[in-house]
Amino acid sequence: MSISPITTKEFECFQHLIYDHAGISLSAEKKVMVASRLAKRLDHHGLSRYGDYFQIVLSQEYPDEFQMMVDILTTNETYFFREPQHFEFFHDEILRHWRDDDNFRVWSAASSSGEEAYSLAMVMAESLGMRSWEVFGSDVSVRVLNSARAGVYSMDRLQNMDNRYLEKYCLKGVRAQQGFFRVDAKIRSHVEFEQVNLKAPLPPHLGKFNVIFLRNVLIYFDQETKQHVVESLLRTLKSGGYFFVSHSESLHLVTDKLQMVKPSIYRKP
Numbered sequence: 001m002s003i004s005p006i007t008t009k010e011f012e013c014f015q016h017l018i019y020d021h022a023g024i025s026l027s028a029e030k031k032v033m034v035a036s037r038l039a040k041r042l043d044h045h046g047l048s049r050y051g052d053y054f055q056i057v058l059s060q061e062y063p064d065e066f067q068m069m070v071d072i073l074t075t076n077e078t079y080f081f082r083e084p085q086h087f088e089f090f091h092d093e094i095l096r097h098w099r100d101d102d103n104f105r106v107w108s109a110a111s112s113s114g115e116e117a118y119s120l121a122m123v124m125a126e127s128l129g130m131r132s133w134e135v136f137g138s139d140v141s142v143r144v145l146n147s148a149r150a151g152v153y154s155m156d157r158l159q160n161m162d163n164r165y166l167e168k169y170c171l172k173g174v175r176a177q178q179g180f181f182r183v184d185a186k187i188r189s190h191v192e193f194e195q196v197n198l199k200a201p202l203p204p205h206l207g208k209f210n211v212i213f214l215r216n217v218l219i220y221f222d223q224e225t226k227q228h229v230v231e232s233l234l235r236t237l238k239s240g241g242y243f244f245v246s247h248s249e250s251l252h253l254v255t256d257k258l259q260m261v262k263p264s265i266y267r268k269p
C-alpha cells in the first residue's frame, strides 16, 4: 500500500507525543526524518496514513506500539570510548585517586546500546580490579537496551578501543560470529541495564553514584527539560562526585549546583 506524505498536523501529533513522554524536541525540519523512520511501522500495519498509525500508537489494542515508536524516534548513535579525553580524565583524575572501600558506582544515563557503559567498565576493571564497583546503564529505548544487555558488537564499532582492552575484555567471534565480538562476562557481570526515562520521576531504587555520564542527550532537550533532567540526576550524585556531558554540550544556565572542572566535566561540591 502506498503511504501518503505526512501532513503538518500528523507530524505535530508525534512531535507533541515524544516531547511529552521523553522530553525530545523535534523541530519542524525533522518532519521528513520522522516520516521516513515511521514508514516501516505503517507498512507493517498495512496503513497509508500517519494519522491512522498515530491512533494505533495510542490504542490499547497494540500495547507495544507506543514503545516501538519511542525506539524509532530516538537517535541512538554511540561508539566505544567516544570522546576519549573523558575516559583519560576518568582514569587519571578520578579512579587513580580513589581510596575509599565503598562500592564505586557510575551511571551511564543515556547509554544507548551500551558502548559507553562497557567502555567505563573496562577502565574500571583496569584501575579498580578486585575492588567493589559497578556500572548502571539506562535509556528510554528498549531496543537499544536489549542490544546493550547482549553485549555483542560488530568489529567495525571498535574505532577508539585500545587493543589491550579488546584482547583482555572481549571475545572475538569465530565461524558464524566472525566480524563480531562479545564483551566478556567478567565485565558484563559488573554492568546492569534498565529502562529509565530521564524526563519522568527517577525510580527510587537507583541509589547514589560517584560519577554520572550524561552525554549526547541534552542536545535533544529544550532548556526547561535540560534543567529538569539535570536537577533530577544531581539528586543521585554523591557530594564530590563528577558529572560529564559531551564536549558539544554545556551546563551553562542549566544548573548552578555544579562546579566546572574543565569544559564538559563538572563536580558536585
Ligand SMILES: C[S@@+](CC[C@H](N)C(=O)[O-])C[C@H]1O[C@@H](n2cnc3c(N)ncnc32)[C@H](O)[C@@H]1O
Residues within 6 Å of the ligand: 021, 022, 023, 024, 074, 075, 076, 077, 078, 079, 082, 109, 110, 111, 112, 113, 116, 138, 139, 140, 141, 144, 196, 197, 198, 199, 214, 215, 216, 217, 220, 246
Ligand atoms: C546519541 S545517544 C548517546 C549515547 C551515549 N551517551 C554517547 O554519548 O555515545 C542518545 C540516547 O539518549 C536516549 N534518550 C533520549 N531521550 C531520553 C530520555 N528521556 N530518557 C532516557 N534516555 C533518553 C536515546 O534513546 C539515545 O539512546
